[in-house]
Amino acid sequence: SKRRTLLAAAVAATFLFSGASHAEYKDEYTVSTVLPSAFPWGQAADKWVELVKERSDGRINMKIYSNSQLVSGDQTKEFSAMRSGLIDMAVGSTINWSPQVPELNLFSLPFLMPDYAAIDAITQGEAGEAVFAAIKKRGVTPLAWGENGFRELSNSKLTIDEPADLDGLKIRVVGSPLFQDTFTALGANPTQMSWADAKPALTTGAVDGQENPLSVFDVARIDQVGQKYLTRWHYMADPLVFAVSNQVWDQFSAEDQALLKQAAIDAGQWEIEKSRGEVDATLAAIKERGVEVTELTPEQREAFKEATKSVYEKWTSRIGEDLIKQAQDAVANR
Numbered sequence: 001s002k003r004r005t006l007l008a009a010a011v012a013a014t015f016l017f018s019g020a021s022h023a024e025y026k027d028e029y030t031v032s033t034v035l036p037s038a039f040p041w042g043q044a045a046d047k048w049v050e051l052v053k054e055r056s057d058g059r060i061n062m063k064i065y066s067n068s069q070l071v072s073g074d075q076t077k078e079f080s081a082m083r084s085g086l087i088d089m090a091v092g093s094t095i096n097w098s099p100q101v102p103e104l105n106l107f108s109l110p111f112l113m114p115d116y117a118a119i120d121a122i123t124q125g126e127a128g129e130a131v132f133a134a135i136k137k138r139g140v141t142p143l144a145w146g147e148n149g150f151r152e153l154s155n156s157k158l159t160i161d162e163p164a165d166l167d168g169l170k171i172r173v174v175g176s177p178l179f180q181d182t183f184t185a186l187g188a189n190p191t192q193m194s195w196a197d198a199k200p201a202l203t204t205g206a207v208d209g210q211e212n213p214l215s216v217f218d219v220a221r222i223d224q225v226g227q228k229y230l231t232r233w234h235y236m237a238d239p240l241v242f243a244v245s246n247q248v249w250d251q252f253s254a255e256d257q258a259l260l261k262q263a264a265i266d267a268g269q270w271e272i273e274k275s276r277g278e279v280d281a282t283l284a285a286i287k288e289r290g291v292e293v294t295e296l297t298p299e300q301r302e303a304f305k306e307a308t309k310s311v312y313e314k315w316t317s318r319i320g321e322d323l324i325k326q327a328q329d330a331v332a333n334r
């Protein structure tokens with residue numbers, strides 16, 4: 001009968017549109033970043049979006065929301081928003097996700113990673129895998145590594161080449177309490193605030209200094225807000241992680257999961273190479289603008305390392321003793 005035919009058609013349609021498990025892709029996936037396209041970080045996200053669009057023939061569309069706008073500027077809420085599905089994807093800093101994933105504080109341990117080879121030895125080895133497993137367990141699927149960069153110290157007051165120079169200096173720090181401990185150990189007066197609030201605080205003199213990679217100092221023109229002194233102490237570097245909310249990840253077919261992951265790996269490698277390759281030119285540009293740049297001797301660096309040892313004691317149980325050991329071994333054998 002006609003009725004039965006209609007019914008059969010309806011049933012078929014239902015199967016077609018909801019039964020096929022991967023039919024319900026979103027028209028657009030949100031991608032959160034802190035820094036926009038003028039910075040290597042934003043460029044990493046741009047590249048990922050571009051590669052995914054190209055390789056999926058436009059089936060998978062991602063749209064970047066920078067300046068942490070999806071979490072009203074509070075970058076420390078990005079991970080929770082992804083976990084709960086408010087944000088689909090992100091290219092995020094290990095620092096900003098460390099309040100929710102304590103293992104990510106590994107990268108913030110002062111003077112753990114002396115050079116690029118040390119970062120790579122950690123991210124590309126067993127320690128990196130363990131960190132990815134910790135992220136996955138907390139509701140987000142990590143796909144690949146990128147890089148914000150080695151974070152250098154700037155201030156408006158004086159040349160800093162020994163810990164005593166930091167005495168009483170007000171320093172803007174990022175969202176993990178570990179930074180509070182590092183700068184307190186150095187005798188400074190750290191204040192935690194978001195990136196959105198950092199430049200205004202430097203402008204008004206509410207804080208004397210800050211720490212960020214050279215690329216961030218350069219592109220954000222931190223020299224223009226009175227930051228005349230820069231110390232290259234390479235005390236830590238924050239990797240970036242390309243990631244997808246588990247809730248969203250599970251909606252993709254296995255083929256598209258592989259596509260998203262490979263595109264993230266390629267975008268990450270591209271961005272890491274590019275940003276490392278730009279450091280010398282960036283440094284020259286910063287000096288050209290009149291910033292006094294201090295390079296530490298190995299002995300001077302050692303003094304800072306010594307002064308921040310207490311951070312390891314305080315944070316080992318939270319990060320995990322085995323993970324720290326794995327990372328230290330990877331660095332020693334790099």
Ligand code: X2X
Nearest residue numbers: 034093095174194195212
């Ligand atoms: O807030 C910062 O300093 C920044 C932009 O580097 C991070 O998001 C970690």
